[in-house]
């Protein structure tokens with residue numbers, strides 16, 4: 137019986153698992169450092185304290201069929217592609233015939249001084265919970281000191297993640313203000329961005345929709361403001377000609393992500409933890425290793441740039457890797473991957489959203505409704521109906 141190892145139980149890994157489990161002539165080993173799957177697309181809800189972590193996680197065992205699959209909760213340290221072995225922190229090395237690397241994303245600081253030490257990251261459940269605990273601690277500190285910097289929250293980066301976080305923080309203001317003993321209007325939210333405009337993936341009308349809300353909410357959006365350094369409770373930004381410092385108790389880093397460091401540590405040919413995979417999603421040097429989700433790069437032939445790494449493409453890659461492994465097991469040729477974009481919708485708060493469904497631009501309530509439907513669909517793809525019923529978002533009429 138062929139051995140398949142899947143590393144990572146995120147969107148890409150779990151989708152592969154669910155498809156492969158339909159085939160009984162394989163043994164699968166799934167490895168993740170956690171015993172739960174988390175919806176990474178909802179991490180900003182936990183970081184802002186708007187949702188408890190329980191709302192965005194479910195046990196991995198719920199989707200593991202013990203007849204075909206062994207789940208190991210452990211940390212993946214390194215892959216040896218030539219020996220076909222995976223080193224784990226606490227368990228025996230894992231041997232495989234086929235490997236699926238789906239280890240997801242990490243914070244990318246682009247070498248900005250002090251970013252690792254002095255800014256909070258939001259890349260998994262633990263770091264998201266840490267952000268909320270920190271915000272609460274800063275509000276208490278304001279109460280003791282009356283120093284306004286503790287009421288200031290800075291989001292570094294106005295990309296998709298940064299903007300969704302800003303919307304969620306705005307919704308959390310009332311709660312933060314209660315702890316600090318102030319009016320919610322006194323909580324200041326800043327978003328600092330190097331580029332002169334935000335969200336280049338959306339058209340001007342959609343971007344304006346977002347800007348209007350940020351403006352109405354009193355969010356300080358600083359564009360054309362490259363961050364130079366993060367010092368303790370201070371963000372330094374500017375160019376060669378000018379420099380400003382902004383004091384803030386809470387600084388959250390969302391300027392970008394790279395793929396897992398395990399990819400580079402294992403000697404794959406990569407850039408920022410991502411491997412430019414072959415058409416069938418295998419590593420160019422190893423046709424029994426599939427590299428999918430945020431650790432991979434797939435070229436969009438139209439734009440001649442890699443597709444942005446998203447949950448959506450990760451799910452489709454998971455489907456495809458499973459299909460190609462089934463082909464290989466039967467000595468058939470693999471198929472090339474093609475990404476079918478279903479669109480992209482960004483939320484700003486629970487009831488406002490904007491983006492594209494297919495190629496149709498949507499904003500406001502219809503967009504918010506669509507966003508919730510997209511999240512439910514992705515939950516269905518990894519967790520099945522049980523998890524949608526337990527965790528799905530059905531508060532559609534707010």
Ligand SMILES: Cc1cc2nc3c(=O)[nH]c(=O)nc-3n(C[C@H](O)[C@H](O)[C@H](O)COP(=O)(O)OP(=O)(O)OC[C@H]3O[C@@H](n4cnc5c(N)ncnc54)[C@H](O)[C@@H]3O)c2cc1C
Nearest residue numbers: 144146147148169176177211212240241429430446447448
């Ligand atoms: C706030 C936010 C909002 C987003 N919104 C959207 C959106 O609206 N739409 C969209 O399509 N995308 C969105 N994204 C992007 C999306 O979340 C990622 O592209 C997606 O999570 C990538 O899926 P993945 O399966 O590759 O990895 P991940 O979801 O990162 O899963 C990786 C898994 O690997 C495990 N793991 C990692 N390293 C190790 C190790 N060394 N050992 C053992 N286990 C390990 C982790 O525990 C995790 O379970 C958003 C991201 C964020 C942060």
